Amino acid sequence: MVLRTAGGHFSLLVFLWSVAVVQSQNVWSVTYTTQSICTLKGSTVEMSCSYTYPSGTVTSTFWFTKKFDVENYVNLINDRNYKGRVKDRSDKTNGHTLRITDLRESDSAEYKFRFITDQTGGKYSGYPGVTLSVTGLLVKVTPATVTEGQKVTLTCSTTCTLGDNPTYVWYKNGHVTTKSTSLFLNPVSSEDAGRYSCSVEGHEDLPSAEETLTVTCEDV
Structure with missing residues (x-):
């Protein structure tokens, strides 16, 4: 039995629904x-x-x-x-x-x-x-050669893009320093020299290898 309303719209909907069910089953x-x-x-x-x-x-x-x-x-x-x-x-x-x-x-x-x-x-x-x-984590220092007074950026680098815009935990000589996307030292001084590493917040048990930051004194 075919169900109809004025203009036959209901029967068309029933037919389309039936076709969709048959297709999904195959x-x-x-x-x-x-x-x-x-x-x-x-x-x-x-x-x-x-x-x-x-x-x-x-x-x-x-x-x-x-x-x-x-x-x-x-x-x-x-x-x-x-x-x-x-x-x-x-x-x-x-x-x-x-x-x-x-x-x-x-x-x-x-x-x-x-x-x-x-x-x-x-x-x-x-x-x-x-x-x-x-991906592993790698600390990237920019610029590669650092002199006192410069602006230095440390980035926690990956080979692919991690989801959910992660926050990174930064360590200096094994101790937490801050939580941020990147670490900025501006201006950098000899006191900033040391071993830096990073991890993703929530995965602190998976840190990067340490990267040594060496700061050269400015020529007098």
């Missing part, structure tokens, strides 16, 4: 919560996705970065480079989360999710995946 897809992540070396990251498929039962799910040939995907859990650092979990609504601890810069890669069903040809990988960039 789609293979993987949807990632985010497409790119920049995070600190030594920290922990989680990547999540949801997936859909037309029919059958899912028999296998896994994340991968390496594929050697058509059907040779390397499950991260079996990758010796991630041994003991990877966990994945699924939920009842076709969601899946990958967790990697103690991140290394070599973990920077594109992570993809794959699932297999009990149907003939029922396999699917989500492309593109999540691009993970892992």
Whole structure:
């Protein structure tokens, strides 16, 4: 039975809704919560996705970065480079989360999710995946050669852009000096010389290596 109102608008809406439902039931897809992540070396990251498929039962799910040939995907859990650092979990609504601890810069890669069903040809990988960039912290001194009386800027440098506009904690000779995006010494004096390092607020356990600031006296 076709439902109608004046002008037939209601029947059109019912038809469009029905088409959308049929299409969603026949789609293979993987949807990632985010497409790119920049995070600190030594920290922990989680990547999540949801997936859909037309029919059958899912028999296998896994994340991968390496594929050697058509059907040779390397499950991260079996990758010796991630041994003991990877966990994945699924939920009842076709969601899946990958967790990697103690991140290394070599973990920077594109992570993809794959699932297999009990149907003939029922396999699917989500492309593109999540691009993970892992960065350390490095103190950059500008200018490189420092003379008393100059304006000097110390920046906590990364190889990718960390999210949420982080605040950096600055240390001199192992002691906290301030919290700011950059550290400004203006004018710099011989008393400012020392070993400087930085960390991201909230991740103080992951500091940069120390950088020695040497201040040269002005010529008289």
